[in-house]
Amino acid sequence: MQNFSQIKPAKKPRIGLYTIGLKAYWSQFSGLRERMMGYSDFIKEKMSLWGEVCHYGLVDDEVEGRKAGEWFNAQNVDIIFCHSGTYCTSSSVLPVHQICTAPVVILNLQPTAAMNYAQTTTGEWLAHCGACPVPELANAFCRAGIRYKVVNGLLGMDKTPGISLTDEDTHARPEAVRAWKEIAEWCRAATVKRSLAHSRFGFLGNNYSGMLDMYSDFTMLQAQAGIHVEILEMCDLDRYLKTVTKAEIEAKLSQVSDFFEISGDSPSDPIAKKPTPQQMEWSCTVAAAQEKMVRGYDLDALAYYYHGSDGNAYEELQSGFIVGHSLLTAAGIPCSGEGDLKTAIAMKICDILGTGGSFSEIVAADYDKGTIIMGHDGPFHIRIADAKPILRGMGIYHGKRGSGVSVEAKVRPGDVTTLGVTQDLSGKMKMIISEGEAVRHNILMIGNTQTHIRFQSHPDIYMDRWFEQAPTHHCAMSVGHNASLFKKTADLLGINAAVV
Numbered sequence: 001m002q003n004f005s006q007i008k009p010a011k012k013p014r015i016g017l018y019t020i021g022l023k024a025y026w027s028q029f030s031g032l033r034e035r036m037m038g039y040s041d042f043i044k045e046k047m048s049l050w051g052e053v054c055h056y057g058l059v060d061d062e063v064e065g066r067k068a069g070e071w072f073n074a075q076n077v078d079i080i081f082c083h084s085g086t087y088c089t090s091s092s093v094l095p096v097h098q099i100c101t102a103p104v105v106i107l108n109l110q111p112t113a114a115m116n117y118a119q120t121t122t123g124e125w126l127a128h129c130g131a132c133p134v135p136e137l138a139n140a141f142c143r144a145g146i147r148y149k150v151v152n153g154l155l156g157m158d159k160t161p162g163i164s165l166t167d168e169d170t171h172a173r174p175e176a177v178r179a180w181k182e183i184a185e186w187c188r189a190a191t192v193k194r195s196l197a198h199s200r201f202g203f204l205g206n207n208y209s210g211m212l213d214m215y216s217d218f219t220m221l222q223a224q225a226g227i228h229v230e231i232l233e234m235c236d237l238d239r240y241l242k243t244v245t246k247a248e249i250e251a252k253l254s255q256v257s258d259f260f261e262i263s264g265d266s267p268s269d270p271i272a273k274k275p276t277p278q279q280m281e282w283s284c285t286v287a288a289a290q291e292k293m294v295r296g297y298d299l300d301a302l303a304y305y306y307h308g309s310d311g312n313a314y315e316e317l318q319s320g321f322i323v324g325h326s327l328l329t330a331a332g333i334p335c336s337g338e339g340d341l342k343t344a345i346a347m348k349i350c351d352i353l354g355t356g357g358s359f360s361e362i363v364a365a366d367y368d369k370g371t372i373i374m375g376h377d378g379p380f381h382i383r384i385a386d387a388k389p390i391l392r393g394m395g396i397y398h399g400k401r402g403s404g405v406s407v408e409a410k411v412r413p414g415d416v417t418t419l420g421v422t423q424d425l426s427g428k429m430k431m432i433i434s435e436g437e438a439v440r441h442n443i444l445m446i447g448n449t450q451t452h453i454r455f456q457s458h459p460d461i462y463m464d465r466w467f468e469q470a471p472t473h474h475c476a477m478s479v480g481h482n483a484s485l486f487k488k489t490a491d492l493l494g495i496n497a498a499v500v
Contacts (some may be wrong), residue, residue, distance in 0.1 A: 004383055006332035007291075008300055010352040011198055013051035013190035016072045016080035016102060017044055020088035020133070023060040029123035031163050033058070036085040036127070039111060042157055043083055046180065050187035051078075065092045069099025078190040079492065081183070082137070083107045084130040090140035093133075097146050103492050104141070104148050105186050108134050109155040109179060116166040124165050149186075149491070153179025182484075188353055189488040195352050196345070196493070197226035199300035202293075204232040205318075207339035208305050213472040214340050216423065224429045224495060225345055230297055234306055234314040240296065241289040241317065252284035256323060259330075261388040263408065275393035275405045283405045286317060287324025294333050301348045302328070305339040322378030322406050323391065329358070330382040336474070337378065342421040342429070346476035347381075349489060350419055355478035356384035358411060360418065362473070363450050365459045369441055372459050374418070374477060375450035378407045384479045386412040386440065389449075411438045411451040417482040418453075420475035424496075431490045431497040432469045434462070435481045451477070465500045 019040035026033040037058060044055045054075040056068045072080055080102050082093060097104050108131050115128055134150060141148045156176030160168040170176045201221075207214045218229040264274045275283075294302065302325070308315040325335035334347035336359050343359065350357025358381035363373040380389055389409035420432040436455040443450035455462040483499050490497035 004330040004332075007294065007328070008332060010191050010195045010332075013078045013187060013194045014076055015047055015051045015053045015187055015190060016056070016075065016077035016100070017047060017053055017083065018056040018059050018068055018080070018096070019083040019085045020093055021058060021060045021086045022088050025086065025126060026060075029126060032086070032123055032126060035161060035163055038161060039085055039155060040083055042155070043081070043107070043109070046156075047081070047183065047187060050184060051190060059092055059096060060088065062091045062095055065095035066099060069096045072096070072100040072102065077102050078194045079186060080104050081107050081186075083109065084134055084137070086126045086129055087132045090133065090136045093137055094140045094144060097141070098144065104146065106134055106137060106148060106150045107183070108150060108152045110153075111155045111157065111164070111168045111170070112166045113154060113170055113173060113175070114166070119165045121165070127164070151179050151182045151186075153182075156180055185485045185488050188485060189492045192349050192352050192489045193226070193492045195300075196348070199227045199348065200230050200298055201227045201341060201344060202230050202232050202297060202299045202302040202304075203339065203341060204237065204302060204304035205234060205306040205339065209307065211338060211473075213422070214338055214342075216341050217427070220423070220427055220429075221341060221345070225493060227345065229341065230299065232293075232297070234317060237289055237293050238314065238317060240292040241286065243292065244285055244288045248288040249281060249285050252287045252324075253280065255327065256280070256284060256287075256391070259327075259382055259388065260323075260391045260407075263390045263392045275391055279393050279405050280391075283320045283323040286320030287327055290321070290324040290328060294328060299333060301333060301344045302335045303339050303341040303344040304335065305337060320405070325379035326382055326389070326407050329379050334381075335359075335379050337376065338474070340472070340474050342423070342472060343474040343476060346419045346421040346431075349486070350476045350478040353478075353482070353485060353489075355417070355480050355482055356381045356411075357419070357476040357478055358384060358449065360449075360475050360477045363444075363448070365463075366441070366452060367459065369439070369452060369454075370459065371439060371441065371452035371454050372462070373443070373450050374453050375443075375448055376474070377448045380407045380409045380449040381477075382409075384411050384477075386410040407449055408443075408445065409449045410440070410443060411477055411479065413438050413440045414479065415481045416453060417478045417480065417486065418475045419478060419482075419486055420471045422470060422472050424470065429495045430469070431486060431495055432466070432471050432475070432500060433483045433486045433497060434466065434500045435483050462500065469498050469500060
């Protein structure tokens with residue numbers, strides 16, 4: 001991804017961690033308790049790559065479980081990992097999660113691939129029997145109405161403790177690599193949960209009239225995603241526009257020169273021309289005002305649309321939106337057109353996870369190439385571009401008022417995942433996730449972002465499955481195959497998810 005400084009970096013998650021065991025064992029088997037804590041410290045150190053780890057230590061009876069639940073509440077954790085080190089009664093574990101209701105993931109991470117059968121003692125076996133209590137925990141959680149997930153695999157240490165009678169260097173084993181990929185995804189998903197809960201989404205103007213899929217209840221969005229929606233008017237942006245200085249315009253012109261290629265006239269579309277110097281200066285003036293407004297209102301994302309009467313000054317203002325909103329999107333402030341707050345959430349999720357998140361819709365299918373072309377008239381996530389995006393002057397914005405500068409670009413080739421956020425009949429939000437591949441083919445030279453995406457099935461079959469999920473007509477385009485990561489994010493947010 002290209003180098004853009006983030007206006008508001010994502011918040012680090014607060015990750016709860018504790019290890020379980022049976023108190024009766026400690027006096028019976030010398031060194032077992034300390035061995036469990038050594039494993040627990042190893043997990044803590046690994047997890048610290050992805051957030052602030054709130055490590056309680058050992059829970060070995062129901063009294064300690066209640067203390068742990070209260071402690072995790074005081075730490076305001078986003079997720080709790082219960083490391084199943086050895087056997088433990090479920091009565092010790094259940095109180096933790098009855099008191100602290102943060103989502104729970106059980107870690108069944110065996111320290112060794114196989115025990116030394118000829119030399120293993122009871123105490124040695126107990127150090128490797130973390131799977132034993134997991135069914136009991138699952139049963140207790142289910143009967144208590146507590147949702148849980150389990151990660152199974154190897155612990156992944158790169159050395160063997162002196163007390164061990166077997167080889168515990170398992171860091172290169174696929175069972176360890178897979179388990180830690182899962183753990184990393186849960187921690188990254190917790191980053192989304194915390195960041196959204198502290199996010200301010202701007203809603204500038206209104207929805208595009210008649211796009212029923214765009215309409216959403218602001219209270220519903222806060223209740224389910226945790227975001228605050230700040231309702232803005234064009235006069236708010238205009239107020240910042242009046243403060244823009246010549247030096248700020250020059251700085252934006254320089255930034256645009258660094259990250260965009262200025263087009264000539266389109267060889268195919270008479271309304272797509274080389275941007276005029278006046279159009280470029282105006283887009284950069286508006287871009288400076290947009291950034292000031294984002295900083296002034298402390299925004300984390302923005303959904304926008306304005307429809308004014310002919311000759312309205314605000315219509316001229318909105319004609320300069322796309323360049324500035326593309327720059328903001330690259331700087332970690334996703335901007336979605338047509339007032340689409342749900343897709344702004346999808347874009348923000350992708351951005352928090354470091355996977356991009358470009359505003360997209362279906363452009364057309366290419367049956368010869370087996371692709372679906374996806375993009376929009378802006379904004380575009382510059383950090384996931386295939387080469388420099390092109391700026392074109394648009395004589396008109398199709399379906400909208402005004403004219404100005406638009407972005408023509410493609411997502412770089414490779415694995416991609418689309419993320420849509422919609423809502424169902426009951427008003428519940430739902431994520432729709434699709435993995436595919438961005439392939440490099442010709443696109444239309446009409447000032448729109450477009451990328452050929454090859455999904456895992458024929459375009460018709462894919463669209464059959466996609467449309468069955470009742471999506472909105474927009475989605476976020478991310479780089480990488482992220483279905484597993486997005487599903488975990490949905491789980492932590494309590495939102496349904498469908499993978500197409």
